[in-house]
Amino acid sequence: MALPWVRLDTAMPDNPKVLHLLESHKEGMAAAFVWICSIAYAGKHGTDGFLSRSVLSRCNGKAIHARLLVEHQFWKDEGVGWTIHDYNEFQESTAETQARSERARNAALKRWGKEMP
DSSP states (O other), X not given: OOOSOOOOOTTGGGOHHHHHHHHHOTTHXXXXXHHHHHHHHHXXXXXXXXXXXXXXXXXXXXXXXXXXXXXXXXXXXXXXXXXXXXXXXXXXXXXXXXXXXXXXXXXXXXXXXXXXX
């Protein structure tokens, strides 16, 4: 189930890991943007932080960006794709999203006096 939004820590722009990525390579800023896009992609598509190799371009990325994100531990290389480091620490999982949606649906049905299927 897709998330309508994702969480970003307000300290992210001056996190030492982010700053090191930005300063380490001429493509560092672009790689940081790809990382943000990858979080949004994973949230939108309910992948729980997994990105198949085929979606790299949909996250505005190129091979150099993926390499930098792995080197700087924003992503973990899984062979067939990548997982976003600590994704589930900051984002709601697909199961959590589905459970929250079901609770809200049941509460609405109860509120409006409708039978639950």
